[in-house]
Amino acid sequence: MTTTFDLGALFRRFGLLIAIAVLVFGLALLSPQFLAVQNVLNLLLQATVNAIIAAGMTLVILTAGIDLSVGSVLALTAVITADVLQAGVPVVLAVVIGLGAGAVTGLVNGLLITLGRIPPFIATLGMMTLARGLALSYAQGRPITGLPDRFLLVGTSSMLGIPTPIWITAVVYGAGMFVLRRTVLGRYIYAIGNSSRAARFTGIPVRSATVAVYVISGALAALAGMILTARLNSAQPIMGLQYELNAIAAVVVGGAALSGGEGGLGGTFLGALLMAIIANAINILNISPFVAQVLQGSVILAALLLHGLSRRNQ
Amino acid sequence: MIPTVRRIVVRYSTFLILAALMLLFSLVSSRFLQVNNLLNIVDQSALLAIVAIGVTYTIISGGIDLSVGSVVALVGAVSAGLIVRAGLPVPVGILLGLVFGALLGLVNGLFVVYGRLQPFVATLAMMAIARGLTLLYTQGRPISGMGEAYTFFGSRLGPIPVSILVLLVVVLVSGTVLRRTPFGAYVYAVGGNEETTRLAGVAVSRVKLGAYAFSGLMAAVGGIILTARLWSAQPQAATGLELQAIAATVLGGASLMGGAGTILGTVAGALIMGVLANGLNLAGVSSYLQQVITGGIFILAVLLDMWTKRQKV
Amino acid sequence: SQEAGESAAQEAAESGPMVIGLSVSTLNNPFFVTLRDGAQETADGLGVELVVVDSQDDPAREASNIQDLIQQGVDALLINPTDSDAVVPSVQRANQAGIPVFTVDRGANGGEVVAHIASDNVAGGEMAANYLIDAIGGSGKVVELQGIPGTSAARDRGEGFNNVVNDTSGVEIVAAQTANFNRTEGLNVFQNILQAEPEIDGVFAHNDEMILGALQAAEAAGRADQIVFVGFDAVDDAVAAVEDGRLAATVAQQPSEIGSLGVSTAVTYLEGQDVDSYIPVPLSLVTQ
Amino acid sequence: MQYSLKMQGIHKHFPGVHALDDVSFDVEAGSVHALVGENGAGKSTLMKLISGSLVPDEGSIEVFGEAVRFRSPAEAQHHGISMIHQELTVVPERSVASNIFLGREPRALGGLFIDYRALNTQAKALLDRLDVRVDPTVPISELSIAQQQMVEVAKALSYNARVIIMDEPTSSLTERETATLFRIIRDLRADGITVIYISHRLEEIFEISDRVTVLRDGRTIRTDATADLDEDTIVSSMVGRTIDTIFPKREVEIGETILHVDGLSGNGFRDVSFSLRKGEILGISGLVGAGRSEMVRGLMGIDPVDGGSIDLFGQPVTTPRVAGMMRRGFAFVPEDRKEEALFLGMSVRDNLVVSLLSRLFRSGLIQYGRLGEVTAQYIDKLRIQTPSQGQLIRNLSGGNQQKVIIARCLALKPSVLILDEPTRGIDVGAKAEIHTIIGDLAAQGVGIIMISSELPEILGVSDRIVVMKEGRVAAQLDRTEATQDLIMQKAATGGGS
Numbered sequence A: 001m002t003t004t005f006d007l008g009a010l011f012r013r014f015g016l017l018i019a020i021a022v023l024v025f026g027l028a029l030l031s032p033q034f035l036a037v038q039n040v041l042n043l044l045l046q047a048t049v050n051a052i053i054a055a056g057m058t059l060v061i062l063t064a065g066i067d068l069s070v071g072s073v074l075a076l077t078a079v080i081t082a083d084v085l086q087a088g089v090p091v092v093l094a095v096v097i098g099l100g101a102g103a104v105t106g107l108v109n110g111l112l113i114t115l116g117r118i119p120p121f122i123a124t125l126g127m128m129t130l131a132r133g134l135a136l137s138y139a140q141g142r143p144i145t146g147l148p149d150r151f152l153l154v155g156t157s158s159m160l161g162i163p164t165p166i167w168i169t170a171v172v173y174g175a176g177m178f179v180l181r182r183t184v185l186g187r188y189i190y191a192i193g194n195s196s197r198a199a200r201f202t203g204i205p206v207r208s209a210t211v212a213v214y215v216i217s218g219a220l221a222a223l224a225g226m227i228l229t230a231r232l233n234s235a236q237p238i239m240g241l242q243y244e245l246n247a248i249a250a251v252v253v254g255g256a257a258l259s260g261g262e263g264g265l266g267g268t269f270l271g272a273l274l275m276a277i278i279a280n281a282i283n284i285l286n287i288s289p290f291v292a293q294v295l296q297g298s299v300i301l302a303a304l305l306l307h308g309l310s311r312r313n314q
Numbered sequence B: 001m002i003p004t005v006r007r008i009v010v011r012y013s014t015f016l017i018l019a020a021l022m023l024l025f026s027l028v029s030s031r032f033l034q035v036n037n038l039l040n041i042v043d044q045s046a047l048l049a050i051v052a053i054g055v056t057y058t059i060i061s062g063g064i065d066l067s068v069g070s071v072v073a074l075v076g077a078v079s080a081g082l083i084v085r086a087g088l089p090v091p092v093g094i095l096l097g098l099v100f101g102a103l104l105g106l107v108n109g110l111f112v113v114y115g116r117l118q119p120f121v122a123t124l125a126m127m128a129i130a131r132g133l134t135l136l137y138t139q140g141r142p143i144s145g146m147g148e149a150y151t152f153f154g155s156r157l158g159p160i161p162v163s164i165l166v167l168l169v170v171v172l173v174s175g176t177v178l179r180r181t182p183f184g185a186y187v188y189a190v191g192g193n194e195e196t197t198r199l200a201g202v203a204v205s206r207v208k209l210g211a212y213a214f215s216g217l218m219a220a221v222g223g224i225i226l227t228a229r230l231w232s233a234q235p236q237a238a239t240g241l242e243l244q245a246i247a248a249t250v251l252g253g254a255s256l257m258g259g260a261g262t263i264l265g266t267v268a269g270a271l272i273m274g275v276l277a278n279g280l281n282l283a284g285v286s287s288y289l290q291q292v293i294t295g296g297i298f299i300l301a302v303l304l305d306m307w308t309k310r311q312k313v
Numbered sequence C: 001s002q003e004a005g006e007s008a009a010q011e012a013a014e015s016g017p018m019v020i021g022l023s024v025s026t027l028n029n030p031f032f033v034t035l036r037d038g039a040q041e042t043a044d045g046l047g048v049e050l051v052v053v054d055s056q057d058d059p060a061r062e063a064s065n066i067q068d069l070i071q072q073g074v075d076a077l078l079i080n081p082t083d084s085d086a087v088v089p090s091v092q093r094a095n096q097a098g099i100p101v102f103t104v105d106r107g108a109n110g111g112e113v114v115a116h117i118a119s120d121n122v123a124g125g126e127m128a129a130n131y132l133i134d135a136i137g138g139s140g141k142v143v144e145l146q147g148i149p150g151t152s153a154a155r156d157r158g159e160g161f162n163n164v165v166n167d168t169s170g171v172e173i174v175a176a177q178t179a180n181f182n183r184t185e186g187l188n189v190f191q192n193i194l195q196a197e198p199e200i201d202g203v204f205a206h207n208d209e210m211i212l213g214a215l216q217a218a219e220a221a222g223r224a225d226q227i228v229f230v231g232f233d234a235v236d237d238a239v240a241a242v243e244d245g246r247l248a249a250t251v252a253q254q255p256s257e258i259g260s261l262g263v264s265t266a267v268t269y270l271e272g273q274d275v276d277s278y279i280p281v282p283l284s285l286v287t288q
Numbered sequence D: 001m002q003y004s005l006k007m008q009g010i011h012k013h014f015p016g017v018h019a020l021d022d023v024s025f026d027v028e029a030g031s032v033h034a035l036v037g038e039n040g041a042g043k044s045t046l047m048k049l050i051s052g053s054l055v056p057d058e059g060s061i062e063v064f065g066e067a068v069r070f071r072s073p074a075e076a077q078h079h080g081i082s083m084i085h086q087e088l089t090v091v092p093e094r095s096v097a098s099n100i101f102l103g104r105e106p107r108a109l110g111g112l113f114i115d116y117r118a119l120n121t122q123a124k125a126l127l128d129r130l131d132v133r134v135d136p137t138v139p140i141s142e143l144s145i146a147q148q149q150m151v152e153v154a155k156a157l158s159y160n161a162r163v164i165i166m167d168e169p170t171s172s173l174t175e176r177e178t179a180t181l182f183r184i185i186r187d188l189r190a191d192g193i194t195v196i197y198i199s200h201r202l203e204e205i206f207e208i209s210d211r212v213t214v215l216r217d218g219r220t221i222r223t224d225a226t227a228d229l230d231e232d233t234i235v236s237s238m239v240g241r242t243i244d245t246i247f248p249k250r251e252v253e254i255g256e257t258i259l260h261v262d263g264l265s266g267n268g269f270r271d272v273s274f275s276l277r278k279g280e281i282l283g284i285s286g287l288v289g290a291g292r293s294e295m296v297r298g299l300m301g302i303d304p305v306d307g308g309s310i311d312l313f314g315q316p317v318t319t320p321r322v323a324g325m326m327r328r329g330f331a332f333v334p335e336d337r338k339e340e341a342l343f344l345g346m347s348v349r350d351n352l353v354v355s356l357l358s359r360l361f362r363s364g365l366i367q368y369g370r371l372g373e374v375t376a377q378y379i380d381k382l383r384i385q386t387p388s389q390g391q392l393i394r395n396l397s398g399g400n401q402q403k404v405i406i407a408r409c410l411a412l413k414p415s416v417l418i419l420d421e422p423t424r425g426i427d428v429g430a431k432a433e434i435h436t437i438i439g440d441l442a443a444q445g446v447g448i449i450m451i452s453s454e455l456p457e458i459l460g461v462s463d464r465i466v467v468m469k470e471g472r473v474a475a476q477l478d479r480t481e482a483t484q485d486l487i488m489q490k491a492a493t494g495g496g497s
Ligand SMILES: Nc1ncnc2c1ncn2[C@@H]1O[C@H](COP(=O)(O)OP(=O)(O)OP(=O)(O)O)[C@@H](O)[C@H]1O
Pocket: D014, D015, D017, D019, D037, D038, D039, D040, D041, D042, D043, D044, D045, D046, D086, D395, D396, D397, D398, D399, D425, D427
């Protein structure tokens, strides 16, 4: 498992952990509220949507791809799910339909990339516009509100005092790590990211593995959309604007290379956590919205530079 | 004979797509091909084209620039602020705005070259920071009242929009730099194979810094034009412009892997987006559907482009 | 411009039905979708063709869209500007083309506008503040959830709200954070504010989307009954929430009415009659 | 005696590797000085120190008596040193001329602009001198690898350098270009220019060089006049032991026909027919661009084929696809190790088992125990030198990397093994081992197709030789009748057999 356990990766993750620890320590000094159990749970809860999308994005980026369509797919699948729920479809079936719709958009992305040989950035950029338009048309620009209580439990219930979305995220990451480390598909994903040409020459099913990661990414975007919809008791066609950039930022802050073959889910989770911490701290400390973006950008830059340093000093 | 036709199709596929779209829309709306409407389209696409030209430089060099939308807004605000608030003469305000834009681009380049950050993330962070700085500087309020010397750049000289003239100058200069000067050759070379270019004794760092600074400068030109066109600097101006600019660049035949791309192609790419928006408006297509169609046509156009390029010439 | 209106009316009489162009700031927001629907309904009723373009909150796109409407030769322009300053050159361009301009919901800071049909956002903010202060008993700690920084709705509503609150001793704004007009962010941001502030008496959000998110957060935290929630826009979801007693109030701007009045005013003008230059659409507070 | 180069006490460390350990190296001006050594001996590293792309940790370098310390290739170029790197260093999308003069383009209009006309004329003149007939304005990526390599030579010459370093320039050239290159080298020497020449092909060393330095494990073992050395001495200095023969040919019982290819056509090859029998080694020879690689890629299902038939064990194979061909018993060692075979960021183990995964773990779940066993077995069997299974493959020497790739194929237990230039850029020791492995496989009944541009290899290893020319089979020769001259004649002039 050198690809996931090499020294450099360990250093990089370590660097990010230190960055987060320092930040948390500082914030705890600034506000006693920050480390309250409830706030920590809030923070994790708020990280879930980005973390789930970023998990799919990690697989995509490991194959040297990118998925810009996740935010729009999230909105499209959310309005579809909400609509079928309102039509009286049972909750489980509605969830399956929603996840299926996400998977289908991923499939289209994957086919455009593998069969159409369009660069992933371009294919998913087109899908981003297209899916957003579909979401808006489908919902006619209005939120779809008033969903069955059983569905809302996805976002609002707790188990053992921990909100369900956090459990869902844990399952997604557990499954993702299993796929990357213990399955043939996981090896293929790293191999394709390392050299898709060599992967083709060695008989790896490059096309189906690539399509698979985009399908997973689409389905996970749909899952994130459902959590959001359940928490809000409403699905909106403009949900998820710019979520793709947040997810990519989480993945990259987590130590993955956009050139593929390098990175893992552990780092991505820390990346998503870091971003949630910053957003949470801005609210807790009541920092002016005008400063907020400057702060967010700077912290991300600082975290990345820190990696860079640890990478070079190894 | 046939091979020549093919070669032309491959070489100019972007322009052919543009022509096909124009033909289509001229069938849909009789007003489409009117001279005034064509001028409108170029006027409407000038901002995107100019910004995309800057992005093209970074993409050819093997990078990318996601900060351009925010830089457009920030430079627009700062140049307007220098004139309205600080009372500087218009040319000075514009000049300082341009310098500021180039500096912001240079900062991107510094992070990429010396911070060794991936261009995507370095400029993503700059996108957030520059937007935040715009809000801070404007305190969330638009700045207006720059006067006619400024808004001249958003007006018309007779029937001709000034933005088109600016675009022409930009195309001429940036095209010449890219095709004729050593710097331009090195931008291609760095994007094609950075290590080789370094081994050939080229100062790769400087080339990259130059490409990002140029991108910042073009975003600044775009910022001035937009502010002049709106007679006010808007704190939320040009959000999302970066992705459109990248889309235009790619439609124009540039490769995100670096090493390939042309200025005229990028301009054609921007015009395709402009023609789509204009034509769909004239055809009275609903805005939601416009997004679906734009996304679909974008994908189709790139598919077609890829397909023609794969046919051996 | 009365003459222009007459000539346009003549032209319209000569060449089929009247065509009115409507430029909407964004159709991604239910408020403006309702405004559009109101306009469409009235247009259909009057036998007028309505061409709608969507600026997606982007002033540059708005300028292009309006240019395209002018190119199409519409008889009148109904503009719901993305920004009062940024729309000025577009209004002037329409003026030059001899097309009468009407602004709806948001005004233009220049150019010749025949009539402005709107309710006043600043007044709405004040109205919300007055209601909120009453509801919390004259003093207490309040939170302001702001719209996208730099947009005119966020500025005006915030201005009205702050005008009143700053003049009222005993009322303190303990947190003012942006949730970008967005329900998800309303939820997350208010969740964090709840965490930071053990004592909150009331919240005002610059739109209903955010207040509904905030409501969700407070309900999840079990603090909804200690807090008075006031929103803005009276979108369907919010009105339902008011009826359920979850939301205390929302400022109703009657977007459908604004749209409808916009079209009918334009038609009246095109038919050669006089119209008032400011047509206020009354604000109302939707409460239980 | 004038020295163009004197190096003393040179040390260079990489993370975990002491690549150069107290090396001293002197080169007489106006001579051709060969540098030989096993893969990883430090040849390229030493040359990079001279050409300014690496900086030594310790030691002194003198160029024509002047102490220097280059921090960039540009500085070395200023001192009259140019280098042809082991790996192709081209900018694929740029024209041939732009590649040659990258960084030193002729200027016009006060230095502001590039004078493209002068650029192209100068490039043309250089290429003509090298007998390379290509249009200097086409993108270099449209050239064959060999042509690109010749452009690299042109580039090195264009510096008008006093010292030209050539790091394995012939590894992707065929005999004809090699002959041209040697002519140029002799001209250069006649003009008093120093050439440092690295190659794993010993016959070239004897043909062209005046003196030879042998490196082993980062140390200089010896420097002598070429005339005073023989092949065995060099080889034993290089590997530290004696090697009996580089081409250990075993007599193998050749069995029934297992593969029959008839009229195969595709992009770059037309109407190719041959058959392969059990235990047979079929060599494929030809000039640059003969289409050999393309043909085997078509056969493997990597590139599309548009005609002809493939019969395997009497079963027709319609539309070959890589994974399917591997299931049917094919295995393939591609030509371009770095681009087509290696996953540089992955471990030795992951590289070794990658083709086997789907077969070993049908459930899709990996059992690391099994994986470790298989890997250990092949590391042992092929004597792959690596500190651990988890070592990143990029840290292995070229020879060991190639062995991992061959192991990857062997693990598939193939009945047909296709090798495209299996020993390119590999030192004699590793080469002999690979030839032994190939021979062993044949003895076990595997049918082997081996493409090689090295005639001694083709002659030494093959049972039968197919000569290709311009995408077609020009001749099929039996090993008893084949000679270097005959192959060259068939490859150059064609004519059916
Ligand atoms: N950039 C580098 N980082 C780490 N190790 C390196 C690097 N470059 C070379 N090495 C190591 O230094 C040693 C010498 O490598 P070098 O490339 O000089 O060998 P060589 O003699 O040229 O071999 P070959 O015949 O295969 O080209 C090898 O062990 C190699 O793995």
